[in-house]
Amino acid sequence: MVGTRHLGPSHHDLAGQEAAGLHVPVLLQPVLAFLNVRPDSTYLDGTVGGGGHAEAILSQSAPSGQLLGLDRDQEALAAARQRLAPFGQRALLRHGSYADLPELAQELIPVDGVLLDLGLSSRQLADPQRGFSFSQEGPLDMRFDPAEDSPTAADLVNTLSVKELTDILYRFGEERQARRIAEAIFRARPLRSTTELAQLVAGVARRTGHIHPATRTFQALRIAVNQELETLSAALPRIIELLAPGGRLVVISFHSLEDRIVKRFIRTESLDCICPPEIPVCTCNHRARLAVLTAKPVRPNTAEIEANPRSRSARLRAGKKI
Ligand SMILES: C[S@@+](CC[C@H](N)C(=O)[O-])C[C@H]1O[C@@H](n2cnc3c(N)ncnc32)[C@H](O)[C@@H]1O
Numbered sequence: 001m002v003g004t005r006h007l008g009p010s011h012h013d014l015a016g017q018e019a020a021g022l023h024v025p026v027l028l029q030p031v032l033a034f035l036n037v038r039p040d041s042t043y044l045d046g047t048v049g050g051g052g053h054a055e056a057i058l059s060q061s062a063p064s065g066q067l068l069g070l071d072r073d074q075e076a077l078a079a080a081r082q083r084l085a086p087f088g089q090r091a092l093l094r095h096g097s098y099a100d101l102p103e104l105a106q107e108l109i110p111v112d113g114v115l116l117d118l119g120l121s122s123r124q125l126a127d128p129q130r131g132f133s134f135s136q137e138g139p140l141d142m143r144f145d146p147a148e149d150s151p152t153a154a155d156l157v158n159t160l161s162v163k164e165l166t167d168i169l170y171r172f173g174e175e176r177q178a179r180r181i182a183e184a185i186f187r188a189r190p191l192r193s194t195t196e197l198a199q200l201v202a203g204v205a206r207r208t209g210h211i212h213p214a215t216r217t218f219q220a221l222r223i224a225v226n227q228e229l230e231t232l233s234a235a236l237p238r239i240i241e242l243l244a245p246g247g248r249l250v251v252i253s254f255h256s257l258e259d260r261i262v263k264r265f266i267r268t269e270s271l272d273c274i275c276p277p278e279i280p281v282c283t284c285n286h287r288a289r290l291a292v293l294t295a296k297p298v299r300p301n302t303a304e305i306e307a308n309p310r311s312r313s314a315r316l317r318a319g320k321k322i
Contacts, residue, residue, distance in 0.1 A: 023049050023050035023052055023079075023121040023122045023123050024052065024122065024307075024308045024310070024311075025052030025053045025056065025117070026117070026252060026300060026304070026308065026310070026311040026314045027252060027298060027299075027300055027304070027311070027314055027316050028052070028053065028056055030298045030316055031053055031056075031057075031115060031117075031250055031252070031316065032056060032057065032060055034248060034250045034293055034294070034298075034316065034318035035057065035112075035113040035115060035248050035250050035318075036112070036113065036248055037056075037057050037060040037061050037065070037113070038060075038061060038065070038112070039060075039061055039062060039063065039064070039065060040061065040063070040064045040065055041061055041065050041112035041113070042065065042066045042067075042108050042111045042112050043057050043061065043065070043066070043067045043068075043111060043112060043113045043114070043115065044067070044068050044069075044070070044101055044105050044108065044111050044113070044114045044115070044242065045057070045067060045068070045069040045070065045114075045115045045117075046070050046098025046101055046114060046115065046116045046235075046239070047070070047071060047098060047115075047116055047117045047118060048069030048070060048071045048076065048077070048080045048093065049071060049073075049076050049079075049080065049117065049121040049123075050076060050079045050080055050083060050121055050123055051069065051079065051080030051081075051083040051084050052083075053115055053117060054067050054069050054080060054083075054084055054091065055083055055084060055087075057113075057115070058084065058087045058090055058091055064090065065090065066090050066091075066092070066108065067084075067087075067090065067091055067092070068092040068093075068094065068104075068105050068108055069084070069091065069092070069093045069094070070093075070094050070095070070096050070097070070098055070101065070104060070105075071093075071095065071144075072095070072096065072097055072144040072145040072148075072226075073124065073144050073145060073146075074095060074145070074147065075123070075124075075127075076121060076123065076124070077093050077094075077095055079123065080093055081093055092108075097231060097235075098116055098231075098235055098239070099231050099234055099235040099238070101114070101235070101238070101239060101242060102238050102239075102241065102242060105242065109242050110242060110243060110244035110247065111242055111243060111244065111247060112243075112244055112246075112247050112248070113243075113247055113248040113249075113250065114239050114242060114243065114247075114248070114249050114250070115250050115251075115252075116232075116235075116239075116250070116251045116252070117252045118228070118232065118251065118252060118253050118254060118258050119228075119253075119254040119255075119258075120132055120144070120222070122310060124144075128194070129141075130142070130146070131152070131153060131194050132218070132222060133194060133218075134194055134195070134197070134198035134212060134214045134215070134218050135195075135198070135212075136194065136195070137193055137194060137195045138193065138194045138195075139152075139154065139192065139193060139194070140152060140153040140154035140157065140191065140192065140193060140194055140197060140221075141153060141154070142218075142221055142222045142225045142226070143225055143226065144226050150225075151225065152225065153221040153222070153225050154190075154191065154192060156168070156221060156224060156225065157185050157189060157191050157197065157221070158189045158190045158191060161186075162179070162182045162183055162186045163182075165178075165181075165182035165185055165186070166178045166179045166182040168220050168221065168224045169181055169182060169216065169217055169220045171220070172219065172220035172221075172223040172224055172229070172257065173216035173217055173219050173220030173221075173223075174216065174256075174257070175216040175217060175220060176208075177204075177205045177206065180204055180205065181201055181204060181205055181217055184200055184201070184203070184204040185197070185200065188200050194218075197214065197217070197218075198212070198214040198218075201213050201214040201217050202214060205217075219255065223257070228258070229257060229258065229261060232258060232261050232262070233261055233265075236249075236251075236261070236262070236265045237265075240269065240289050240290065240321065243321035244321065245321055245322070246320060246321060247320070247321045248293070248318060248319070248320055248321075249266075249290065249318060249319045249320075249321070250316065250317075250318045251316070251317055251318070252314050252315070252316045253314075253315055253317075254313050254314055254315075255313060259297065259315045259317070262317050263297070263317060266290055266292055266294075266317055266318075266319045267292065268286075269288065269289045269290040269319065270288050270290050270291060270292045270319065271286065271288055272286065272287055272288050273286055274286045288322055289321065289322055290319035290320060290321060290322060291319060291320045291322055292319055293318040293319055293320055294316065294317045294318050297315035297316060297317055298315070298316040298317075298318075299314065299315055299316075300312070300314055
């Protein structure tokens, strides 16, 4: 599906930010527009990362707008803390999952807007020790929160059955060669490093299109390790409850699995009845809670993609609380 393309910041601005080691926020102008950022209002950034979007929201909501930023990654929070320091008490930062926003943002509720910019940041991808990148040698970790006592990608590849691995690669990576890759993993284990896994996959999987053969395997493992889709599905209904009437929900996703969840959610929440079409009289008592603001997903324009290739697959969807 081709969505609306928006003007982004100039190539020059983005190159400068990237060179300074900052995560470049994607679709920045559409985020500010769909959040309807105004002075003196309150926002939640559920995936604050390096604080790029948060910085712009705080600037535009001066002099007394407030933002609470959350991240599962303590290193991301440290970077955000530094970047948002000039805003003083207007910026609050907390460690946790956006699924727990109702509990973690209690004192600010109801809010005027919630932003989720899903997936991982350039900083996380660039750090070999985090294990997200198949092109740099590192441990097979992939947890957004490495301090959490939860299974790593190494735990999954070294303990799951061929069937379980196939399911993960197929469901979360949409990998057509899932079974072949899962069998190769099973035969080769234990696997310890990112490059070991990437080389193994490249050796057994036929290359399709321009992407590296291990791209889908790495995406699938990352989604499984962090339970990303379950978290998103469980969190969205809770997040609507946090919005004041007229408040905005803005979500940026980076692959079709996430985007499908967001699209269906916003569409369902915009309907007054969700009964199956064959039922003549409504029995569901469902009431619309959102107005759809993006009939089609908003996508970066060519200039933004050129300046920030990571933005290539970004899709933004937004809704407004009724
Ligand atoms: C694409 S980055 C966000 C970048 C940010 N918007 C900026 O402009 O700098 C996504 C961030 O979400 C975090 N994250 C992923 N899942 C999360 C969750 N369930 N709860 C909170 N943070 C999460 C990651 O650790 C990462 O830092």
